[in-house]
Amino acid sequence: MFTIFFPVAGISTSALLPPLVAFVLSFFTSMGGVSGAFLLLPFQMSVLGFTSPSVSATNFLYNIVGTPGGIIRYVREKRMVWPLAGCITVGTLPGVLLGYYLRVRFLPDPRGFKLFVGLVLAYIGLRLLKSVFLTARRSAPAGSDHSQGVENISCSWQRLEYEFHGQRIVCPLPVLFLLTIAVGVIGGIYGIGGGAIIAPFCVSILGLPVYTVAGAALFGTFVTSISGVFFYSTIPLNQGMTAPPDWLLGLLFGLGGLAGMYLGARCQKFVPERVIKAGLALIVLSVAGRYIIQYF
Numbered sequence: 527m528f529t530i531f532f533p534v535a536g537i538s539t540s541a542l543l544p545p546l547v548a549f550v551l552s553f554f555t556s557m558g559g560v561s562g563a564f565l566l567l568p569f570q571m572s573v574l575g576f577t578s579p580s581v582s583a584t585n586f587l588y589n590i591v592g593t594p595g596g597i598i599r600y601v602r603e604k605r606m607v608w609p610l611a612g613c614i615t616v617g618t619l620p621g622v623l624l625g626y627y628l629r630v631r632f633l634p635d636p637r638g639f640k641l642f643v644g645l646v647l648a649y650i651g652l653r654l655l656k657s658v659f660l661t662a663r664r665s666a667p668a669g670s671d672h673s674q675g676v677e678n679i680s681c682s683w684q685r686l687e688y689e690f691h692g693q694r695i696v697c698p699l700p701v702l703f704l705l706t707i708a709v710g711v712i713g714g715i716y717g718i719g720g721g722a723i724i725a726p727f728c729v730s731i732l733g734l735p736v737y738t739v740a741g742a743a744l745f746g747t748f749v750t751s752i753s754g755v756f757f758y759s760t761i762p763l764n765q766g767m768t769a770p771p772d773w774l775l776g777l778l779f780g781l782g783g784l785a786g787m788y789l790g791a792r793c794q795k796f797v798p799e800r801v802i803k804a805g806l807a808l809i810v811l812s813v814a815g816r817y818i819i820q821y822f
Contacts, residue, residue, distance in 0.1 A: 534772035535576040535584070544775060545782030548588065552786030554809075556596045557794040557802045558736055559725030559743030561589050562783060564650070567643065568813050576772070579630055582715075583758035583771035584779070589751035591780020593744045596787035600741030603795070604675025607742050609686050610697070610734075614724050614746035617703045621710020622750050626757045629715045630769060644817030646712055650726055651810035657730030658804045676738055690738050697732055705731070710750065729803065736799050740791065 528541040547569055551562035563585045570576040570584065600606045679688040686697040709723040725743035728734045759770040794802070 530774070532576075532772045532775045534580050534770065535570075535574065535775055536578075537574050537576055539574055541778065544778035548592065548779040548782030549786040552592055552596075552783040553790040553793075555806060556744065556787040556790035557740065557797060558654075558729075558806050559740030560806065561593050561596075561744060561747050561787065563589055563747075564647065564723075565809065565813060566779060568817065571640065571643075576775075579769035580758070580771055582626075582629055583755055583769055584776040586751040586754035586758065587771040587773065587776030588779040588783055589747050590755065591777060592783020592787055593748040593751070595784040595789075596744045596791040597741060597748060599788050599791035600744070603791075605690075605738055605741055606745070607676055607679065607686070607688060607738050609679065609681040610702075610728075610739070611742035611745040613686070613699055613702055614706050614742055615749045617706025618710030618724065618746055618750050619753060621707060621712070622753045623757055625711050625715040626754065626761070628711070638821075640817045641821040642715065644814045644821065646723075647810050647814035648818065650723060651807045651814055653726045653730045654803050654807035654810065657726065658800050658807065688738070690735055693735075695734060695738070697728075697734060702728070702732065706746075726803075726806075736802055737794065740794065744787070 529538055530541045531538045548562065548566060551565050551569075555562040555565065566588060567581065567585050570581050576584070597606070674691065677689045679686075681687070681699075684699060686699055686702075688695050705727055706724055709727060712723055724746065725736075725739050728739045728743070729736050755771060759768055762768050
C-alpha cells in the first residue's frame with residue numbers, strides 16, 4: 527500500500543515506513559543529543575537494501591530536515607548552550623570533507639563498510655554504558671526538575687562555564703575542539719555528522735550534563751550535514767562519480783525525524799539521565815554486535 531520506488535536507492539517500499547521508523551528512532555535518541563541517523567543507516571542497508579555510498583548522503587539529508595525539530599525545542603526551553611554548539615560545529619565541519627573522501631575512496635564495499643559501522647557503534651555504545659556508571663552520582667534523581675534553563679554562561683578561548691541545576695559546569699575548550707575534529711572525521715564517513723558522535727564524548731569524558739549537551743550536538747549535526755550533502759552531491763572522488771542522496775527517501779525520513787526529535791526534546795526533561803544513556807547504549811551495542819558478526 528502506497529508503495530514508492532526510490533530511483534537513487536534502487537528500492538521500493540511503503541511511503542509510510544520511512545517516516546514511521548525515523549519518528550520512533552529519533553524520539554528516543556534525540557534525548558541524548560543524537561539524531562538517530564546512526565541507527566537509521568543500518569536500517570537502510572539491512573532492511574531496505576540501500577547499500578551504495580549515496581546512503582550516507584541520504585542520512586545527511588535526514589539530519590537536515592529532522593534536527594531542527596529538536597533544536598527549536600531546546601532553544602525554547604533555554605537549554606541550548608550556544609558557545610558549546612559553535613565549538614562542536616567548527617571542529618566537526620572539516621571532518622565531513624575528509625570523511626567523505628575516505629568513505630568513497632576506501633569504503634565503497636558494503637561488507638567493509640558494515641564492519642566500520644559496527645566498530646563505530648561499539649565504541650559509542652561502550653562509552654555510553656561506561657558513563658552510566660561514572661556519572662551515577664552526578665545524575666539528578668528521578669523526578670527532579672530539569673525544566674530550568676542554562677544560566678550565567680561565560681566563555682573564553684580556554685574554557686566554557688555555565689550553571690545548570692545548581693551546578694557550575696566547566697568545560698576546557700581546547701580539549702573539546704580537538705575531540706570534535708577527531709570525531710568529525712568518523713561522522714563524515716558514517717554519514718551522521720560529527721555532532722551526533724560528540725554527544726556521548728561530552729557526557730562521559732568531559733562530564734557535561736546530557737540535558738545541556740543534546741541541543742548543541744543536534745545543532746552541530748545540522749550544520750555539518752548541510753556540508754555533507756553538498757560534498758556528496760558535487761565533489762567527484764571515485765572515477766568521476768558523485769554520490770548524491772535519494773532526495774525523496776531522505777525527505778520522508780526527515781519528516782518523521784522532525785516530529786520525533788521535537789517530541790523527544792520536549793520529553794527529555796522528564797526522563798532521568800541514566801535511563802537516557804543506558805537505553806541508547808543497549809540499542810547501539812546490539813546493532814554493533816550484529817554488524818561485526820556479519821562481517822566474519
